[in-house]
Amino acid sequence: xxxxxxxxxxxxxxxxxxxxxxxxxxxxxxxxxxxxxxxxxxxxxxxxxxxxxxxxxxxxxxxxxxxxxxxxxxxxxxxxxxxxxxxxxxxxxxxxxxxxxxxxxxxxxxxxxxxxxxxxxxxxxxxxxxxxxxxxxxxxxxxxxxxxxxxxxxxxxxxxxxxxxxxxxxxxxxxxxxxxxxxxxxxxxxxxxxxxxxxxxxxxx
Amino acid sequence: xxxxxxxxxxxxxxxxxxxxxxxxxxxxxxxxxxxxxxxxxxxxxxxxxxxxxxxxxxxxxxxxxxxxxxxxxxxxxxxxxxxxxxxxxxxxxxxxxxxxxxxxxxxxxxxxxxxxxxxxxxxxxxxxxxxxxxxxxxxxxxxxxxxxxxxxxxxxxxxxxxxxxxxxxxxxxxxxxxxxxxxxxxxxxxxxxxxxxxxxxxxxx
Numbered sequence: 449x450x451x452x453x454x455x456x457x458x459x460x461x462x463x464x465x466x467x468x469x470x471x472x473x474x475x476x477x478x479x480x481x482x483x484x485x486x487x488x489x490x491x492x493x494x495x496x497x498x499x500x501x502x503x504x505x506x507x508x509x510x511x512x513x514x515x516x517x518x519x520x521x522x523x524x525x526x527x528x529x530x531x532x533x534x535x536x537x538x539x540x541x542x543x544x545x546x547x548x549x550x551x552x553x554x555x556x557x558x559x560x561x562x563x564x565x566x567x568x569x570x571x572x573x574x575x576x577x578x579x580x581x582x583x584x585x586x587x588x589x590x591x592x593x594x595x596x597x598x599x600x601x602x603x604x605x606x607x608x609x610x611x612x613x614x615x616x617x618x619x620x621x622x623x624x625x626x627x628x629x630x631x632x633x634x635x636x637x638x639x640x641x642x643x644x645x646x647x648x649x650x651x652x653x
Numbered sequence: 654x655x656x657x658x659x660x661x662x663x664x665x666x667x668x669x670x671x672x673x674x675x676x677x678x679x680x681x682x683x684x685x686x687x688x689x690x691x692x693x694x695x696x697x698x699x700x701x702x703x704x705x706x707x708x709x710x711x712x713x714x715x716x717x718x719x720x721x722x723x724x725x726x727x728x729x730x731x732x733x734x735x736x737x738x739x740x741x742x743x744x745x746x747x748x749x750x751x752x753x754x755x756x757x758x759x760x761x762x763x764x765x766x767x768x769x770x771x772x773x774x775x776x777x778x779x780x781x782x783x784x785x786x787x788x789x790x791x792x793x794x795x796x797x798x799x800x801x802x803x804x805x806x807x808x809x810x811x812x813x814x815x816x817x818x819x820x821x822x823x824x825x826x827x828x829x830x831x832x833x834x835x836x837x838x839x840x841x842x843x844x845x846x847x848x849x850x851x852x853x854x855x856x857x858x
Contacts, residue, residue, distance in 0.1 A: 480777060482687065539855075568773040571832050572685060581835055589835070596854075605854045612836075613826075613845045614854050620825030621818075627776050627832070630786055630794070631817075640818045648853025649801075649810045649819050650744075 467493040468500060469514040476511055477561025481569040484511065508576060515566055516584055522553055533595040539604045540646055542595065547618060547638035554626040554633050567627065589615055617645040672698040673705060674719040681716055682766025686774040689716065713781060720771055721789055727758055738800040744809045745851055747800065752823060752843035759831040759838055772832065794820055822850040 471492035475484045486507050490497045504510040534542045553559050570577030592615035599605040605614070621641045625633050676697035680689045691712050695702045709715040739747045758764050775782030797820035804810040810819070826846045830838050 564776050567832075568776040571769050571773040571776065574834065577834050581833060585833060585835065603856065606856050609849065609854050610845065613842065614849055616826035616829050616846070617822050617849055617854070620827070620829040621821035622825070623832075624821050624825040624828050627772075627828075628786060628790060629779065629782050630790065637818065640815065641821070644814065644819055644822055644853075645850070646853055646855045648849075648851055648855075649814050649822070650851045650853075651808065651811050652857055 464493070464495050464499060465503070468495060468503075468510065469517050472511050472514040473518060473558075473562040476565040481511070481565045484565075486510070508579070511566065512579060512583060515562060518559065518562065519584060519588075522559065533591045535595060535598055537602070539595070539599045539602075540642060543618060543642045543646075544639050547622065547642055548635045550619075550622055551633045551635060551638045554622065564627075589619070592618065614645075618642065669698070669700050669704060670708070673700060673708075673715065674722050677716050677719040678723060678763075678767040681770040686716070686770045689770075691715070713784070716771065717784060717788060720767060723764065723767065724789060724793075727764065738796045740800060740803055742807070744800070744804045744807075745847060748823060748847045748851075749844050752827065752847055753840045755824075755827055756838045756840060756843045759827065769832075794824070797823065819850075823847065 468489060471489045472484070475488055475492060479488075484507065486497055486500050489507075489510065490500050493500075500510060504513065533546050536542055554563075566576075566580065570580040589612075593611045596605055596609070596611035596614055600607055600609070600611070605611075618641060622633065622638070625631055625637070631637075673694060676694045677689070680693055680697060684693075689712065691702055691705050694712075694715065695705050705715060709718065738751050741747055759768075771781075771785065775785040794817075798816045801810055801814070801816035801819055805812055805814070805816070810816075823846060827838065827843070830836055830842070836842075
């Protein structure tokens with residue numbers, strides 16, 4: 449017979465952290481950034497307010513970490529290797545894969561609601577926006593820069609192209625359609641964006 | 654000696670309407686969409702609350718009209734012919750002109766603050782977003798569709814391209830950089846977006 453185990457404190461705090469993230473994302477999606485409070489997050493997560501303040505200095509900090517955690521887990525679920533853009537040697541196929549996965553994420557209500565709330569807050573508040581870009585967006589965009597540079601070395605992208613501008617031809621249209629809800633975000637749309645950006649709109653000689 | 658003129662009521666109400674628009678745009682840029690009230694707009698414009706409610710059913714309606722008025726005047730100032738994309742026969746030059754003007758507008762604080770407040774509200778609230786798209790955005794995007802269709806007929810855009818998707822390669826990157834404040838919005842950037850979208854990123858054979 450084995451001894452009964454003492455509760456593992458690191459496992460318990462991992463459980464609390466996850467409950468706090470879920471409560472934070474749920475609340476911000478339901479009532480918006482402005483009306484989400486540390487008190488409400490603590491109540492929904494079933495922890496004391498002190499637990500949250502022991503780990504994060506502010507509501508902004510816990511919401512940012514919750515969202516980073518969501519984005520990281522989504523990237524991990526998307527495939528082995530974690531949050532990278534694959535390099536199979538076929539740039540078109542690799543970008544279609546990434547843009548289709550982005551479309552799927554934008555269409556997922558569990559992502560859509562908190563992502564809208566946090567993006568809207570960043571649109572209005574420059575300091576929140578800067579943190580959002582620094583901690584979440586810039587590392588994601590860097591993956592495109594790396595992949596496009598590799599494509600340039602492989603001869604699949606013109607040498608004169610600036611990868612940091614070029615990547616906006618992929619992520620810009622998706623953001624436009626998602627944030628402004630103009631038309632449905634589909635895989636066919638993602639494929640067309642990749643094809644138009646790679647081949648251009650002007651006829652080829 | 655001429656008779657002293659009676660005050661012109663239509664001119665007086667035009668003055669009130671303009672004062673209400675200016676107050677509405679100023680307030681929404683300063684305190685945000687949620688905290689802007691009809692009372693505060695009336696007080697700043699120097700009119701009675703009843704004057705506003707005689708012309709508009711709600712805060713949302715007056716803010717939308719104020720913003721439409723701002724956008725229309727900006728388009729009129731941009732050049733004769735009003736809010737159209739020119740067709741000089743040179744698609745690249747015409748699009749550079751429009752994208753540079755868009756960049757200038759986004760960099761103008763008088764546009765930036767209310768535009769951010771209204772866009773953020775539309776990002777969160779689907780009904781506001783839908784009105785924004787229907788009344789303001791869709792007519793603007795239609796101008797791109799028309800210009801790209803003319804370019805297809807002139808042989809400057811491949812016949813297989815869907816203009817409604819293609820236009821997002823121009824407006825998407827600008828929205829991304831403006832809303833998320835990633836990097837400066839310059840004329841050189843606008844020109845690069847036009848060139849990349851027209852020529853594509855892949856090498857031409």
